[in-house]
Amino acid sequence: MTEIPDVPPNVVDAVHRRWGPAGYVWSLRVTGELQELCSRYKARPIQVLPARYSFVVAADTPSHSLILRSSPDPAAPAQARVSDALSRLGIAPRIHEIVTTDTSLWIVMNRVLPGTPLRSVSASHAPLDDFLAPLQAMRGKPAPITNMPSIHEWLFYRLNDNMLTDLPPGQQQAPEAQRRQAVKILDQLSTGRIDGLCHGDVTPSNIIADEEGRLWLIDPRGMSGEVSYDVATLALKLAAHERHEANKIAVLLGKKLGLDADRIQAWIRVASAARV
Ligand SMILES: Nc1ncnc2c1ncn2[C@@H]1O[C@H](COP(=O)(O)OP(=O)(O)O)[C@@H](O)[C@H]1O
Numbered sequence: 001m002t003e004i005p006d007v008p009p010n011v012v013d014a015v016h017r018r019w020g021p022a023g024y025v026w027s028l029r030v031t032g033e034l035q036e037l038c039s040r041y042k043a044r045p046i047q048v049l050p051a052r053y054s055f056v057v058a059a060d061t062p063s064h065s066l067i068l069r070s071s072p073d074p075a076a077p078a079q080a081r082v083s084d085a086l087s088r089l090g091i092a093p094r095i096h097e098i099v100t101t102d103t104s105l106w107i108v109m110n111r112v113l114p115g116t117p118l119r120s121v122s123a124s125h126a127p128l129d130d131f132l133a134p135l136q137a138m139r140g141k142p143a144p145i146t147n148m149p150s151i152h153e154w155l156f157y158r159l160n161d162n163m164l165t166d167l168p169p170g171q172q173q174a175p176e177a178q179r180r181q182a183v184k185i186l187d188q189l190s191t192g193r194i195d196g197l198c199h200g201d202v203t204p205s206n207i208i209a210d211e212e213g214r215l216w217l218i219d220p221r222g223m224s225g226e227v228s229y230d231v232a233t234l235a236l237k238l239a240a241h242e243r244h245e246a247n248k249i250a251v252l253l254g255k256k257l258g259l260d261a262d263r264i265q266a267w268i269r270v271a272s273a274a275r276v
């Protein structure tokens with residue numbers, strides 16, 4: 001691929017549906033922005049990577065394998081700040097530059113090679129110990145912005161939204177009774193609440209492996225929170241949303257990280273009902 005690629009039609013559709021006119025303008029301008037970025041970096045686009053709400057392009061410069069990622073998400077600046085914090089901890093790819101335009105936010109970062117997302121290597125068989133280093137590194141660290149949106153409010157909002165449309169593929173909204181119960185648990189979790197650094201969306205497609213099998217985190221939610229929540233969502237996703245199995249995985253991970261098992265299990269119930 002030597003020419004500047006177009007945004008995949010599925011991304012254009014998804015972005016239009018989710019962000020309306022802002023998404024539309026983004027999709028009109030993003031290819032021109034990529035062209036500019038490529039000429040500045042002397043980068044040659046290699047491949048457009050599968051993504052849902054962003055334009056993710058692998059490109060080679062004379063010295064680096066890069067990922068150029070553009071997002072129209074209004075939350076993208078906060079996401080970029082979290083990516084930067086994770087990158088400084090050595091658990092997310094090195095960031096070369098964050099570029100803000102009128103319609104999008106670009107992150108220029110190192111490409112992790114081969115960068116296989118965990119979903120395609122059977123997540124449930126990945127050794128659990130590989131996940132410990134990135135989780136441990138985030139633990140107890142402050143959020144990169146004071147007063148940034150927190151996963152507490154985001155989850156509360158999701159649980160109370162009767163018309164939730166932003167659902168993971170193939171999932172339906174949880175029954176109201178389950179959501180009401182989850183709101184109570186979320187309220188109990190306010191005791192001992194931590195609004196620190198967390199990833200917020202530790203799903204297998206946001207965990208990519210390099211040649212040595214080391215795991216890197218990409219695409220954070222851009223919210224403050226706690227590592228117990230990340231452990232809970234990771235366990236839930238590794239167990240393909242089967243709560244009993246998720247609890248088992250979470251207990252194992254939590255023990256090794258020295259985290260409170262009851263708290264992680266409470267997060268699993270909340271995350272499960274919120275269909276994160
Ligand atoms: N730094 C990177 N190195 C290698 N692959 C990457 C990198 N960033 C993103 N990708 C690939 O692009 C895919 C989509 O990127 P992501 O940022 O998660 O976008 P989305 O908003 O669609 O979830 C990832 O699953 C991964 O395969």
Ligand SMILES: [Mg+2]
Nearest residue numbers: 205206218219
């Ligand atoms: Mg992602």
